[in-house]
Each structure stands twice: as structure tokens, then as C-alpha cells.
Amino acid sequence: MLSYAGPIRELIEQLERLPGIGPKSAQRLAFHILSSGPARAHALADAIAAVHERIRRCERCGNWSEHAVCEVCSDDRRDRSVLCVVADAKDLMALERAGEFSGLYHVLDGVLSPVEGIGPGGLRISELLERVDELELREVVLATPPTVEGDATAQFLSDLLHERGPVRVTRLALGLPVGADLDYADQVTVARAMRGRTEMTD
Amino acid sequence: MYLQSLTLENFRCYERAELEFRPGLNVILGPNASGKTTLLEAIYLLATTTTPRGGRTRTAVRHGQPWGRVSGRFAVQGRELTLRATLGDPSGERSSARTLEVDGREVASAREIIGRIQAILFWVGELDVVKGAPADRRRFLNAALGQMSARYLDDLQRYRRALRQRNEVLKSLGRRESDGHVLGPWTHALVESGVPVTLDRAAYLAALAPEAAALHQRLGVGAEQLVVRYEPSVEPADADGELADEFYRRLEETHRGEVDRGSTQVGPHRDDMLLEIDGVDLRRFGSQGQQRTAALALKLAQARVALARTEQQPILLLDDCLSELDPDRGAAMLDLSRDHEQMIVTSACCPEHLADRVADAHLIGTGGEPASCGGCATEA
Ligand SMILES: Nc1ncnc2c1ncn2[C@@H]1O[C@H](COP(=O)(O)OP(=O)(O)OP(=O)(O)O)[C@@H](O)[C@H]1O
Ligand SMILES: [Mg+2]
Ligand SMILES: [Zn+2]
Helix, strand or coil: CCCCCHHHHHHHHHHHCCCCCCHHHHHHHHHHHHHCCHHHHHHHHHHHHHHHHHCEECCCCCCEECCCCCCCCCCCCCCCCEEEEECCHHHHHHHHHHCCCCCEEEECCCCCEHHHCECHHHCCHHHHHHHHHHCCCCEEEECCCCCHHHHHHHHHHHHHHHHHCCCEEEECCCCCCCCCCCCCCCHHHHHHHHHCCEECCC | CEEEEEEEEEECCEEEEEEECCCEEEEEECCCCCCHHHHHHHHHHHHHCCCCCCCCHHHHECCCCCEEEEEEEEEECCEEEEEEEEEECCCCCCCCCEEEEECCEEECCHHHCCCCCCEEEECHHHHHHHHCCHHHHHHHHHHHHHHHCHHHHHHHHHHHHHHHHHHHHHHHHHCCCCCHHHCHHHHHHHHHHHHHHHHHHHHHHHHHHHHHHHHHHHHCCCCCCEEEEEECCCCCCCCCCCHHHHHHHHHHHCHHHHHHHCCCCCCHHHCEEEEEECCEEHHHHCCHHHHHHHHHHHHHHHHHHHCCCCCCCCEEEECCCCCCCCHHHHHHHHHHHHHCCEEEEEECCCCHHHHHHHCCCEEEECCCCCCCCCCCCCCC
16 A cells, blocks of 8 residues: 655654644645645744744633733733633633633633542642632632533532631622533623623531 | 325345235234234334344335435325335445435435334334333333423433443542542532423323223223333332432432442432232233233323324334233234224234234235135135
């Protein structure tokens, strides 16, 4: 059987490692890149390299940022008395697009899932507690996804926060379609959910 | 609704066959392995787009052929409806393909076919609900409730995930790799989804039990009284008790055991359903005929509860039902055809003793021979 020349094979193998890309798509993309000329291929390669050279985690909230502190965290107009906890940076963007929330964020880097070996130590929870101590918060909004794991993570954080002192803890989940990702939920739904957040008690 | 004709091409043992059906009672007669069950399977496939034998529908394609096809012409409230399912691909390329057509028009999703024809199939697999394990009875409940309520399925799915995650934490507690406070959220998730699952099952069985008992009365010919009752793993001690509180209490009570075993000991995953005749547990002590009669009553009751709101009677497909039944029960079963526009039954042996019941029936032979084994009304 004829096999592809080394560099093409290498490219196909790299593409195959991306989520949602199977061998067939990888092949199709590789040949598309090959036939679309050197200028576009370099632009793509540069863009890929640049995200790692120029983008890092915000040292406060964990969001992706070009600077040490991200745009949200360095914006004076944001309400520093409300903190919204999200599973990942995609969810932060979804909430920002809805434009309903004007407080600060905290990115957890996932949700609890013992089956996958993700316990409290695998999430940015100690960073969260530090920030809760530093900021004078009126409210913590838990916006983890409305899945079993997202709910359990919210419950875990709520218990933890209530133990540490009096702070209002609310849960954003209302109105989201079952199993929905914040990322895919439409903006109206996200906005409605943000308005209709409910108090969490222990 | 009723089936008028059925065409099979490269479907299991059939290379090509075209069969006519009539409203009322139809009896498919033929020796073992002559393709009787296959005919019911084909009808069921058109109604539900799945095979009752489980697994992928392409396994029903005749061995050595790249594709197979079933078409059925039905009458639904005076209108004709043609459904067609093609399994595999005539060019041989996409062997897992499945094409569904309604009146010659291809439909994009199975949902456009499911529900147009309602059929209830009773075959050997249904006996598990009586003589199988508790898991088989939970499967019966889940299928019945899932058909009626998407919310139930969602709660059930959440319950299963919560259970898996919680059991994982229990295992790590057993190995002393984590401490107790990580269990709390999963216990909460378990109770939150387990409570509605339990309540739904209780309400469903409360509706099912009298239907099943009434049907069983007819099928069991009189005296025997079938009792169907929910046996939930978690049940409030008294009527005013909160189910969630009781669930938490039972989890606490069994905590040492669950850590030792690394799995949650109480909850809907431990539910069962009691089936009893005159105080005798059918699950363990029922005779074959009793188990068969009870399973059929449950199956029919399930359809009655599910279809309570539609006035259309489903087509009743009964596979090999007469074999273990005495003449009275056999006759009672065939008399069910009066409740349905159409009933199709299979039998390996001509039901001689039921000659009066099948005298007016439409006979269909699968053995190549005339549809009879000599004993009964061949002139039908
Ligand atoms: N995919 C297939 N291709 C070809 N033949 C098949 C296929 N699947 C099953 N068969 C055969 O079809 C035949 C008919 O099976 P079926 O279960 O319909 O018989 P039956 O008349 O119901 O028999 P019984 O009275 O024993 O229940 C069997 O011999 C079986 O081995
Ligand atoms: Mg059979
Ligand atoms: Zn930030």
C-alpha cells in the first residue's frame, strides 16, 4: 500500500489528535492546507504558535489573557462584590456575550468527577477561597453546568463557602435546557438564567 | 389500525415473500425455524424501527446479502399507509445504513416513523419480567415510564451518573484516599434524582396494577387474582414521611456497609416489583403457564396505561403463546382479538383444541405446506 510522504503523514497525525477530528477529516484538512498555498499555511501556523506565546492564564481569575491580569479583572467598572464561578473559560465567554453580568469571574478548570479522578484538589478551589477572603463579596454565583457533576460541584462549593462565613451563594441553572452547555446555550437563555439565579442553602 | 400486506426481501430466512393479512385474528402456522417469529419481528421493525431481538437491525439481513428490506401496507382509520425499512445498502458500500420510507418518501429520522403504527409484541423475551432478576423488572419499569415521560428518563440518567460517581468516592473512602466531606455532594445528587424516580415508579405501578389484575382475570380464566406491587428500596415508614428524609436516613444507616463494599446499598437501583397470585410469589414459584399469563397481562396493561389517551387500538403480535397454555387459557388469549382491530399469533402446531376459535381466523403458513397440521378447520 502506498503511504503518504513523511510531512503529510506528520500533519495528518497532528490533526487527528484534535478533538472531534477523525482520520478522514484529518486527511481532508491536511490536503486542504497543502493545496491552499504557503501564505495561508504560514498564517495558520503563526496563529497556532501565537496563542501559546502570547496568551496565558489571568493570575486572578484563570481566564485566558494577553496580560498578567485579564480584561475583565482590570476593568474598573466591574462590580467587585459579586463573583461568578464557572467551570471553564468557554463558559465565561458565553456569560460575557449575554452581557447580563457585571461582576468578576473565577474559572475552576473543570468540575468534580471522581470517575475521571477529578477531586477538589484538581480544581482551582484553593485559589477561589483565597479570593473570597480578599474581596469583600456580597454574593458568589455558582455557574457550573447543569449536569450531575456541575450540580455536585456547586453543592460542594456552597457547603464550603457557608462553612467559612456568611456570604450569599446563588446557583445559576434555571431555564437552561437539560444537559445544555453554557457555551451552546443561546444568549437569551443565559441572560434569563442569570436573572433567575436561586439561593443555595445547606 | 391493521396490517394488510407484508413484503420481505433478504430478511433473515426469507429471500422474498409477500403475505396478506386481514383485520381480526391471523394465525401464522409452521414448523420450527420456518420464519414465524421473523414475520412478527418484521412488523415490529416497521412500527418501532428496532428489532426486539436486540442489537443492530442489520443483523436481520439475510446472511451473505448486502441489504434487506421490509415493507408493510397498513390501514389506519380508513387510510392506507405504507412503511418501508431498508437495512444495508444495495451497492454493498454502507452496510450499516438504514433507510426509512413513509408512503414512498424517505424520512430523515426514525422519529418520523415511530408511533404511526402501534404494535405490541409479546415474545419469549417478555417472560423475563416475571421469572428474571429484579434488574429485568426495573428494565420493564424504565421502558414503560421512559416511553411516556422524557423527564423520567432524564431523572434516571442523572441518578445513574450520581450513583457511579458516588460509588467511586465510596471506593476511595475504603482505600482511605479521601475524606468524608467529598461524599456529601454526591449523596445530595443521588437523593435529588432518586426521589422523583421512586415517586414516578410508585405512581406508575399504582395505575398499572388494577389494569394488569383485570386483564389477568380474563386470561387466567377466573379464580386467580394477580397482585402487582412496587417493592421500593427506599420507602417512608408512614404515609406522611418525606421520601428524601428517609433516603438520607437509610444511606446513613448503611454507610459502613457501603464503604466496605464500595457501592451504594440503598436506592432505586435496588427496586423490585412484587408479582403474586393468592399469596404465592410468581417470580420464584409460578408455573410456566402462570408466568406466561402474568407476563402477558403486564405487557397488555403497559400498553393500556401508555395508550390511555389514544383511541386507536394497537396491533397485537403474540409469538408462540399457545404452547404452554391449557385450552381454556388459550381460548381466553385468542379472545383478546375482540379488543383489537388486528391480532397476529404464531404457533408451531395447529391449535386443534381451539378449532372453534380459529375457524374464522386468517391462516398463514410458513412451512411451504398448507397452513394446517391436519387437525383443525383447514377450510378457513
Ligand atoms: N440473518 C439471517 N440470515 C439467514 N437466516 C437467518 C438469519 N437470522 C435468522 N435466520 C434463520 O431464520 C430461521 C427462522 O427463524 P424464526 O425465529 O423466524 O423461526 P420460527 O418459525 O419462529 O421458529 P420456532 O418455531 O422455533 O420459534 C431460523 O432457521 C434462523 O436460523
Ligand atoms: Mg419463533
Ligand atoms: Zn481575570
